[in-house]
Amino acid sequence: MAEDIVSRLGSVAEEIRGRLVPNQLLSAVTWLRVGGPAELLFQPADELDLSTFLKALPEDVPVTVIGLGSNLLVRDGGLKGVVIRLPMKGFGQVNYLGDHKLRAGACVPDKKLAEEAAKTGTGGFAFYAGIPGAVGGALRMNAGAHGTETNERVVNVNAVKRNGEIITLSNEEMGYAYRHSSAPEDLIFTSAVFQGIAQPEEAIRAEMAAVIEHREKAQPIREKTGGSTFKNPPGSSAWRVVDQAGCRGLQVGGAQMSEMHCNFMLNTGDASAYDLELLGETVRARALEKTGIHLDWEIKRLGSFEEGQEIAPFLGNV
Template sequence: MRDGAALLADLRAGLGAFRGRLSADAGMDKITWFRVGGPADVLAMPADEDDLALLMAAIPRNVPVTVVGIGSNLLVRDGGVPGIVVRLSAKGFGAVERVSETRLSAGTACPDKRLAAAALDAGLAGFHFYHGIPGSVGGALRMNAGANGTETCDRVVEVHAVDREGHKHVLSQQEMGYAYRHSSASKDLVFTRAIFEGEPGDPAEIQARMDEVQHHRETVQPVKEKTGGSTFKNPDGGSAWKEVDAAGCRGLMVGGAQMSEMHCNFMINTGHATACDLETLGETVRKRVRDTSGTTLQWEIKRIGEFADGQVVRPFLNADG
């Protein structure tokens, strides 16, 4: 059995002047938008980038580290998350500011929607798509989030990060290794902030595009439900929701988990779902889609942690897909 309190005590002993917050056996269900999942052994919230560097340098290499954002695109398994979960706070990592005529600097805890609003205030076009993405800048950087024909890689200039040894790095856009919903940057890097570039635009036109994004999201997505956004990535040349619908999975339920009737690429917690229900539903949908059309859907929802005792989710093909 894992002992979060003992891990916390060991961590504190080597941290010295850490200014952030640390807690043992922290409930991850309070963080994720699905509102499910077991506890983190230790949840760490550093005060700023220097504090994060101090924390990372103090964590033994044999202790796993998991970085989470605002929990919008995250499914935490019912057995919880071993080791240290690092969550960057809005206070320390949420600032967004204009740094040149065409550039913005945004911390990785800044909500995507706030980045879009800051770009509007600065009269910078090219950021409207963030208005409809329910996540933070850190997640957008890691997964190359995009919508409405624009992706994060189209706006990023450089990314600041801290590695497992506490060393700071600055990565260029090319060094992020972007592809569709993917970055090949080392998983050991914790992104702290990024510089984005737009182009001068008419605020009225920018606002109109943001309004279009908001209207689309409110009319076709279950934004008032406990959901994590898009469940599966779009296959090459296709749409995930069309594959799910064609396989007869719109409204499909496993326990308290359901593929939304409104937008069938969204999983929702109807009120009493477990993480196991949600992951089993996703794998069931993947199998039905493969059986129906031959298409293998890949997860867009990030799944972390361990299953609770007695739980089994048999992944269709592999655990990573």
């Protein structure tokens, strides 16, 4: 129970400046508009408030961090323990540090970082104009597009450990690879310093416009979607594998693989998290059968299945 978690914080509960919300339905904050409740949702006021909370939170209480919810599928059974969601007020600022360096909070939308960089004549961030997410998620998954990845711009990252300790990691310590960082899963990223290059604002904005135009033409951006569903396998594109498996437009309940871009999964209106994950695993199973390729999820799936609605990877056919 949420009340039990709050009581175990002791006197620190009165010191917390952020918001504590019990039984918050996470469908309200995910772009796919599905997901069961968080036992207790915490929105810290700032990095110090987050640190204070985590220092007091007993180690046996599970902690899950979610960002803007763009690349996230929360299962219908919801999430036990504490779900932490950083708010814009404390974690949504971009500051220019000079010499084409910027510090951005983890809650800054990627497109806002691109915009703020452009204002200072700082190039190298236009690719973010087409990524639907925030800095925290970009740091965790090494988000990239149009030939550029997050790791090419990161100088260092501020984070809070599960025990409340505030630390700074270098680019090397983040352990970046394709759509992946090897930083410990329990770290909560709070901000990062990025290094760009000198570039005329006019040229940056032209590049951003091209990125946005491409996205609008190629992706179903006005639908309820989680972005790219699967990672690109070595030597191929995920959409091509999905298409070869005959899954363009495939539908399960209210969930559908987009006709426009078949690596995008859509909630057509009344999908459950079960529908969406069952569709994804059906696509993976058919792709493996028809092409021999193991597609890996790019959408992050969290939480518990509802009883009787468990879904095995590849539908258990591996």
